[in-house]
Amino acid sequence: MSDATERTRWWGWGGEEGRPRLSPAGAALVTRELGLDEREAPLPPELESVALAEPSLPGEAARRLEAGLAPGGLRTDRLARVARAGGKSYPDLVRLRAGQAPAAPDAVLRPSSPEEVATIVEVCSELGVAVVPFGGGTSVVGGVTPRRDGFEAAVSLDLGGLSKAVEVDRRSLTARVGPGTLGAAAEAELGAHGLTLGHFPQSYELATVGGYVATRSAGQASTGYGRIEDRVLGLRCETPSGRLTVNPVPASAAGPSLRELVVGSEGILGVITDLTLAVEPAPEVRHYEGWSFRSFAEGVEAFRDLVQAGAAPDVARLSDEEETRLSKGLAATGSAADRAGHAYLRLRGHADGALAILGWEGESRVAARRRSRAARMLGAAGALALGEGPGRSWARNRYAAPYLRDELMDMGALVDTLETATSWSGLLGLHAAVSAAVRTALAARGAKPVVGCHVSHLYESGASLYFTMLARAERGHEIEQWSAAKRAAGEAIVAHGATITHHHAVGSDHRPWMEAEVGVLGLEVLHAAKARLDPNGVMNPGKVLPGQGEARAGLAQEVSP
């Protein structure tokens, strides 16, 4: 089987060729700020030395699953299992780098049709084998890390085989896409039709379209193109109780939305096998530019004004002062142009300001008109136009962060991101609270943390906040250290009535806060829906929903299993 997942680092992000790297100055800056010691850097792990339990898939299950799949569709080899032992969360990577794969599936199944998926979920439900749907494997919240939860065995169901050619209805601007299609591959196919899905999460190069939908994803251009759920018209989902079908229609008033029950279900109800998505004409232009604000607070106000006036860009990102400082430091070349730029900002009172990236896409005349309207508003708000330079730099590095995380981990750093969303009225309070909570939690354990944040994904009623935390890792206690910071952030988020996740999804890591998010009765309703579709509970156990009766306090102690 051709396998995108296995061509990338099983213990990190992406392939080995052409990886983005920190500049020497950037690496020095991080080393200095976090107090790292390069001598601590570990070597990358060897596949052969990963501790791996013997596969324990019962013989009957193995026989029936093999019979239901094309030859080679069931694998138990070391690479297949280790590459699906986790997603790409910080704890996932910490464990794999330490040569531990306690969650590795007992087998990896790769169906090539919806019918084979149906067979897999039926057999596994009957025999009590946990099924973990696996797209690109890029979950940063433990969403694809197998959990047995009482089952004897777990299989990873790799959807890479469900990636047939995209079927386009040009008149209706819709496309039927296999869930295992990589986002980048779907985009390439759509591009040949002059179309785009407009969905560009940071995981774009490695994630699948089915993964987008299963995790209720948003991307860097979602201020303009909308979230993935805004693009899902129809779908099919194979569950242990049979196939759930949502007919693709532009809109309907026919009762509660089953589509919105499957979107975001992260494999706990079934496996998405077919998607009909709304697509857009590919943009004639993509214009990204930098703006500077005197402060994060001023930038937030300006972003609010833009989106509420219907003048928002398609890509909108505003770094707080700390993230701005860090990103300038990482990008610094020491050139004359660099120094002149800094001098200019200092002169205008923006020396410690907040950097924004705005992106305009679409028909060139329309994009230009939108851009100049926004520029007038931003200028009136005291923002400084920095031109296309910062925009080009952002675009060049838009998918780089997870590659750099590998390098930072090599250097001995804890590095993670988390995100939330709230109303404009609550945004600055939430920003202050989460930043302080994470800093305090890390400092309390002796680290010198750096916590930056940016606003992105603008809505008329509010926006998301995306936090990045960096600190010197506590060697041998990385996960406890991370858990302390994650718990502090989660508690601050729910205390402010914000959502525990704006686009990373729930997985394992956000389960402790699902009760705060949807309430006890809300959880019970979701359990009821799951019980009807997955009566034996084999679908991605231990994800999204706390177990019935499982106490929140208990869960918080095991933020990542």
Added chain:
Amino acid sequence: MSDATERTRWWGWGGEEGRPRLSPAGAALVTRELGLDEREAPLPPELESVALAEPSLPGEAARRLEAGLAPGGLRTDRLARVARAGGKSYPDLVRLRAGQAPAAPDAVLRPSSPEEVATIVEVCSELGVAVVPFGGGTSVVGGVTPRRDGFEAAVSLDLGGLSKAVEVDRRSLTARVGPGTLGAAAEAELGAHGLTLGHFPQSYELATVGGYVATRSAGQASTGYGRIEDRVLGLRCETPSGRLTVNPVPASAAGPSLRELVVGSEGILGVITDLTLAVEPAPEVRHYEGWSFRSFAEGVEAFRDLVQAGAAPDVARLSDEEETRLSKGLAATGSAADRAGHAYLRLRGHADGALAILGWEGESRVAARRRSRAARMLGAAGALALGEGPGRSWARNRYAAPYLRDELMDMGALVDTLETATSWSGLLGLHAAVSAAVRTALAARGAKPVVGCHVSHLYESGASLYFTMLARAERGHEIEQWSAAKRAAGEAIVAHGATITHHHAVGSDHRPWMEAEVGVLGLEVLHAAKARLDPNGVMNPGKVLPGQGEARAGLAQEVSP
């Protein structure tokens, strides 16, 4: 209790003052086209002569419900019961006009707080009394017509008391609204803050905001402002199992959407008691204008081009040739201007064309720019600008149709509307199929039907079709006649993969097609969610979902109970 519902016709639409009326020429046209005989016109019914069963609310239920409500909160008088014996569907009105109120509730409850609602649903669940939530009572699909479905008694739960002042968060453009607030009243309150909800269904004057949400409503300006579900950020819902709360956040990736389970649930899960909605700055301008296309098909293409280029108006409505012909006839004054207009259209090859109304709202400069961009595109597509005259006329009459229905029924006509939505690729085929199905079904029973249609609610992937059917009513057999037409339309709709309802909701009347809409397993999941929230099944029984195991064929025989 102050009661909006009881100030309007219990057997028809709206109040008695200032009702829109057909012109004499319009009435003559309809009489001629349908072959009506004015001598058949019945007198309006007398409240005292309506056949009404004795209220059968068990004593314990009555005592406990009265104890849980403010004084006067439980009524059993004739007006209260008859005014909530049905909504405003054609069969509802036929029955009431005939002095029949077989479904009238045994009591009308009017809680004044969410806590009182909680008490009602708890007591009724415990004692087995059906609860029918009632907002403005404007359902045209049997959504508020009580059904006992095996319960001894049914109460109508009037939400008019849950209409406290709108709380506005101006920074976040959100408003917290009581579900019993009339749409028009909410709009007036928001207007005082310079805001709008942008939601203008034809029932706008009489419907409630909670009803909008419970029925997944769309309005005349929803092409611009979006459907009601696009505006729901948070809500509370009192169910027999307790309160379900959806925190208001701009967006979230925290699992399946419970919000989208409650939206469109039409009271079968519980009672919405609190809403936080996204609102908009009130528009500086509202500019409505007429355009003519040589044919409906050409107009559909032009509308598709507009919406797919991001150039759609906020109000978009395109009548087919038959609806255009009828509406010109109804509006004809025989004036010189009228005749000149017709001569102009004839000269340009538009004599038998299709009339469109386009509406532009918002900041005046932005609206003007959008309007001129669209005008260029429409001109290039061969459309003729008819100026603001037709737009003013449409705006004046935008809520008139249900008043005129009363008059048409007085004249002996069957009159009903139904709506669906499908992709652009499927739109003309669906239009032809449904038009033909309804005409054939009515003609087969001997009527000379008129069936018109308009496109409205544009999406990039498709649009809705809204059909109006008129025929001479079969006196004494009105409901059989109507059922035949309704069944024919429903079958044509599902055969084309379209949705059974784009914005009228399901109620009783669309249940026969819910299996085609969401599948057997989809129905089972919805039943599972309902069973968890409403274990005794008292919440609006017989609505939305066919009974478990209830055969579709059987249901189709009783389109309206």
